[in-house]
Amino acid sequence: MEIVERSPGVLAPQWRLTSIGIAVSISLFAFEGLAVATAMPSAVRELRGLAFFGWSYSAFLVMNLVGLGAAGQWCDRVGPRRPLLTGIAVFTAGLLVAGTAVNMVVFVLGRSAQGIGVGLASTAVFKLVATAYPPELRPRALAIISAAYVVPALVGPVLSGTITAHVGWRWVFLGLVPLALACGGALLRALRMSAAPEGTSAGGFRKPLFALLAGGGVVVLQAGGNAVVAGRTPLTVLLLGAGLLALVAGLRELLPRGSTRLRRGVPAVIAVRGLLAGAFYAVESVVPLSLATLHGFGTAAAGLPLLAGSIGWWAGAQAQGRITKVTRPSLLRWGLVALACCFVGMAALCLEGAPGWPVYLLWIVGGLGMGVSVPTTGVLVLEQSAEDETGANSSALQISDVTAAGLGTSAAGVLVGATEAGHLGFGAGMGVLGVVAAAVCAAAAAGASRTARAGEGTAVG
Known part of the structure; x- marks a missing residue:
């Protein structure tokens, strides 16, 4: 095993803005995921939505899969620019909806939009790595994505807790809006330089629908597991069977043979x-x-x-x-x-x-x-x-x-x-x-x- 340094790296002038934009975007997504756990107790109390507590997480998971399902073929047809900018825009809209929610139903809708946005943008970031960096720099570019989760993990819970306690839980979401917009701006140069293949279509609704099916299967399987613990045998069989069928049907379409x-x-x-x-x-x-x-x-x-x-x-x-x-x-x-x-x-x-x-x-x-x-x-x-x-x-x-x-x-x-x-x-x-x-x-x-x-x-x- 040999460890070597190569130059230029991902922070060389020609890739610096792209690398920073990728790091900031992934950090935003990671911070938002950590911040929700901190802000949720205050949000539930204010919005009187304890019954919808779990849905704020389930909705994000399911719609994240929908975004991922939609983004893959879209990126291959038109390049990363439109999927990435759309993902950031939808994510930003979700932040605004959640941050201004008047009840838990609206809050869950905001979380759903955030899930779609993260799914679209994260896939487009991978496509951008493939088009913007030469092959020898891709491992380091992907290391940026992994490393971008570290800072939110270090400061996210403390920062979001402080914001929730002193300013209010809504600003955990609303405060990210300017950063999300700045992130899109930082990536514009790289996106303009990224070659776009021929095509104008997003690839249809087939994969997003199967992603919705797979995500629903995960949620139903979890409900079935809870029914096992509660000793509700007939309900358990129904939920586990339906969840497994939905999950298998969805993944057969979404994953390679x-x-x-x-x-x-x-x-x-x-x-x-x-x-x-x-x-x-x-x-x-x-x-x-x-x-x-x-x-x-x-x-x-x-x-x-x-x-x-x-x-x-x-x-x-x-x-x-x-x-x-x-x-x-x-x-x-x-x-x-x-x-x-x-x-x-x-x-x-x-x-x-x-x-x-x-x-x-x-x-x-x-x-x-x-x-x-x-x-x-x-x-x-x-x-x-x-x-x-x-x-x-x-x-x-x-x-x-x-x-x-x-x-x-x-x-x-x-x-x-x-x-x-x-x-x-x-x-x-x-x-x-x-x-x-x-x-x-x-x-x-x-x-x-x-x-x-x-x-x-x-x-x-």
């Missing part, structure tokens, strides 16, 4: 991305709760591992952009092995008498694994996609990520509900979750060699 079989090349990359996202976000969602429940940590101490994980993610993202003489599939495998080791350690900490402090170190390892793996899957997809397929394949990659993350966090939530209902002990439940997540990552690591084209090693750099 052979994804479920890890067919060599792009389908295997997309499948592996889903496996690692589902495992990571499932465990991450219960880390603070586990530390508080099993080890008696306070609120601040229980949340610090997520900060440690963000730092590890940043370090991994930077490293993968600079490592050479190692094939991309091998790099992906090592990232997955790091994740599996992290989850085994998390499961061990659920044993009676185990200390809680090692979670800080473990979550740095987990973040490092994600920082290496996530950009690497993006590089593999861009390297193996024809020019008129980068949008569709990048869309499928993110759909796999978002869907698996939704399923993983839903499964973790159902498991927590089962422990609350007394069906099993909390430590045992979290231990099972860690072991299953480790097994998923180990299986993905075993299939990582299939993420290269047949007969290729897909070397880094």
Whole structure:
């Protein structure tokens, strides 16, 4: 393994404004996602909408998938400019609607618009990376996307909490509007220089409708899991059956053929991305709760591992952009092995008498694994996609990520509900979750060699 510096980099004059625009846009999306969790209690109280609490998250998830489904073919037909600017505009409109909402129904509509906007813009950003940067700089450009999540993770909860307490929850949304508009302006130059293929159509409504179906399947499956915990057997069968059918029908249209079989090349990359996202976000969602429940940590101490994980993610993202003489599939495998080791350690900490402090170190390892793996899957997809397929394949990659993350966090939530209902002990439940997540990552690591084209090693750099 050799680490080298190349010049010029992504901050060279010809790419500087593009890189800054990408970093700011992704940071805005990440900050908004973190800010919602902080602002929601105040918003629910003021809008008297406790019954709609869960819908603010579910609506975002479902409509995010719709945006991702619409963006892929649109980007391939007309280039990244219109999808990206449309996504930023819709996201901004969603901020305005949520920030000025008079009831929870309007607030949920705002969250839906934000989901569509993020789906459109995030896919277009991948397309922009493919068109604006030369191949040797794409790993570093994708590292910008991963690193852009770190600053919001560091300051987002504190900043949004301060804004909510001293100015009001509405400004958590409204305050982002000028930044979103400035972000679109920063990217205009790169978008003008990006070659647009022939075509004027957005690609129709087929994929967005199937994305809506898949997103609805995730929500219905979560409801079915909750029905299992509640012991409502007839309702459970109905919900789980309907949710599974909807999810499978949607993903069959949205993901490349052979994804479920890890067919060599792009389908295997997309499948592996889903496996690692589902495992990571499932465990991450219960880390603070586990530390508080099993080890008696306070609120601040229980949340610090997520900060440690963000730092590890940043370090991994930077490293993968600079490592050479190692094939991309091998790099992906090592990232997955790091994740599996992290989850085994998390499961061990659920044993009676185990200390809680090692979670800080473990979550740095987990973040490092994600920082290496996530950009690497993006590089593999861009390297193996024809020019008129980068949008569709990048869309499928993110759909796999978002869907698996939704399923993983839903499964973790159902498991927590089962422990609350007394069906099993909390430590045992979290231990099972860690072991299953480790097994998923180990299986993905075993299939990582299939993420290269047949007969290729897909070397880094």
